[in-house]
Amino acid sequence: MRRTDWSGVRLHVVTGKGGTGKSTAAAALALALAAEGRQVLLCEVEGRQGIARMFDVDPLPYAERRIATGLAGGARPGTVHALHIDPEAALLEYLALYYKLGRAGRALDRFGVVEFATTIAPGVRDVLLTGKLYEAVQRNARNKGAVQYDAVVLDAPPTGRITQFLNVSDELAGLAKVGPIRSQADTMMTLFRSPRTAVHLVTVLEEMPVQETADGIAQLREAELPVGAVIVNQVRPRDVGPDDLADALAGRLDRAQLGADLEAGGVTPSPELLDGLVAEARDHAERRALEDAQRALVAGFDVPSVELPRLPGGVDLGGLYDLAATLREQGLG
Structure with missing residues (x-):
């Protein structure tokens, strides 16, 4: 129970x-x-x-x-x-x-x-x-x-x-x-x-x-x-939506949109910077997929669970x- x-x-x-x-x-x-x-x-x-x-x-x-x-x-x-x-x-x-x-x-x-x-x-x-x-x-x-x-x-x-x-x-x-x-x-x-x-x-x-x-x-x-x-x-944090995670995992991120977003924030995009961001996004998506799989296992323990955030x-x-x-x-x- x-x-x-x-x-x-x-x-x-x-x-x-x-x-x-x-x-x-x-x-x-x-x-x-x-x-x-x-x-x-x-x-x-x-x-x-x-x-x-x-x-x-x-x-x-x-x-x-x-x-x-x-x-x-x-x-x-x-x-x-x-x-x-x-x-x-x-x-x-x-x-x-x-x-x-x-x-x-x-x-x-x-x-x-x-x-x-x-x-x-x-x-x-x-x-x-x-x-x-x-x-x-x-x-x-x-x-x-x-x-x-x-x-x-x-x-x-x-x-x-x-x-x-x-x-x-x-x-x-x-x-x-x-x-x-x-x-x-x-x-x-x-x-x-x-x-x-x-x-x-x-x-x-x-x-x-x-x-x-x-x-x-x-x-x-x-x-x-x-x-x-x-x-x-x-x-x-779970602030990235499932569609964006799927795109990051599959390598489908829109590099042109990424560059535009960087420019809008006052950052000049370079090919090396965009490559790094795409790689980090893929790593984050892979980690999220692993966490979601393990979270499903925890839910199957039939025990109450609480979550504490990672403190940067x-x-x-x-x-x-x-x-x-x-x-x-x-x-x-």
Whole structure:
């Protein structure tokens, strides 16, 4: 069933093949959700400090920091906080909370035991990373002094690993059958498989990313994890009509008309300039044809989709707000 109402979603997981712009999409989604006074937490788990670079702030510690005002809209904008979730710091926090190992936990860290534990058992590592997300989503008034968020956005691992990352209960099956870590994993799965979670997949209109998106949707559904929307990123302008595209693709462009249009704009046409324009027009038409074919495949996924434009000047903070506005216009945010 296609889901188009996101109002009940508290955890938005954003994944995608490398190079598709999933981090950009996650940041734009956080800004879009932080409209109308809402509080949003944007998290990352891959250790790249991508959030800090996108928002031009200092590298994030393992602590929630306010980094931006949400997209303007409604009575007042909300706020975007950010959190860089580090597995070693998460394990120390876990040891302090569940085993009361404060100084002892830090001593283990100095001896390298923490790094060993989070490296040798990837399933445990993912429980620690996702456990912090779970805490932020489930936070309530009893957590005095902590921000209570209306939504949490995760810049997640790539599509090829997202099902394994979220399906922590199955990943722990061979490592921990009982105990607090296993209990925590089982509890988190109730959130990850509920309508309060949506896994959004970012793609571009190219063959490999679209195929990986299709595979990711199938794997998420098999694991009973909730598929959200497909976010089609870096879409080229569609301001050339189909007839002109067909002419460009077939090499039928009227060079005399092109020359006349250039002269009308104050540019003296030369044969080399006209050759270059015709070649560029053909390349654009070929690219548009490829994108249209891949767009038809995305439409066949039976998943809601939104499109984000390619920003010619690259993505800066102003560009993130523009993308956030585009997401809200299309109902995501």
